[in-house]
Amino acid sequence: MTSRSALNRTLLTLAGLALLGGGLLVLFAGLDLYRRHELIPPAGWPLTDPDDVLLASSDRARWSGQGWWWWPAVIAVLGLAALLALWWLLAQLSRRRPGELPVGGTSPQQGVELRDRALSDAIATEAGALPGVKRAAVRITGRPAHPRTHITLTLTPDRAPDATLGALCEGPLSTARRSTGRPDMPTDIRLKVAHHKPRRVE
Helix, strand or coil: CCCHHHHHHHHHHHHHHHHHHHHHHHHHCCCHHHCCCCCHHHCCCCCCCCCCCCCCCCCCCCCCCCCHHHHHHHHHHHHHHHHHHHHHHHHHHHCCCEEEEEHHHHCCCCCEEHHHHHHHHHHHHHHHCCEEEEEEEEEEEEECCEEEEEEEEEECCCHHHHHHHHHHHHHHHHHHHHHCCCCCCCCEEEEECCCCCCCCCC
């Protein structure tokens, strides 16, 4: 799971719990479930009766007496929260991955489309089979018209990086560019060397 996915799931969980709690409070009070089932809510519990309001007259008077700055500050905080929620929603709608790529350079209406995840998996499988490559991770970002490939290779300690880089360009990358009809598709390659255990000499 990526950090973005973890953050999204955390925010969705917190928002869901808050909405669920508020909805249950309104439901219990509106249906008068406390009295019907002889439940005793904790002291100071809000909305325990169908006639209850969220802010009583005394509470409104008390908060209004805080000064002229109180309500503008509350409105500013609520407005900021609404803007942050809108920004987060727009960030989810904006895709950082192309989704589908036309194969052979044809338009999506006339040609065959290839999922970016399928293409990245194919490149990773082919790159992982190269000599001296221990692990291969591939990620495709950008728009369908301008995709970008990010490749991370973990090499064995006895493999020369230049030989692996040449084999990667002539093999998996060449196949991917030829199949998508994009000979100039930009690619970022990151090479790492796997740690090996020190040998023990007796």
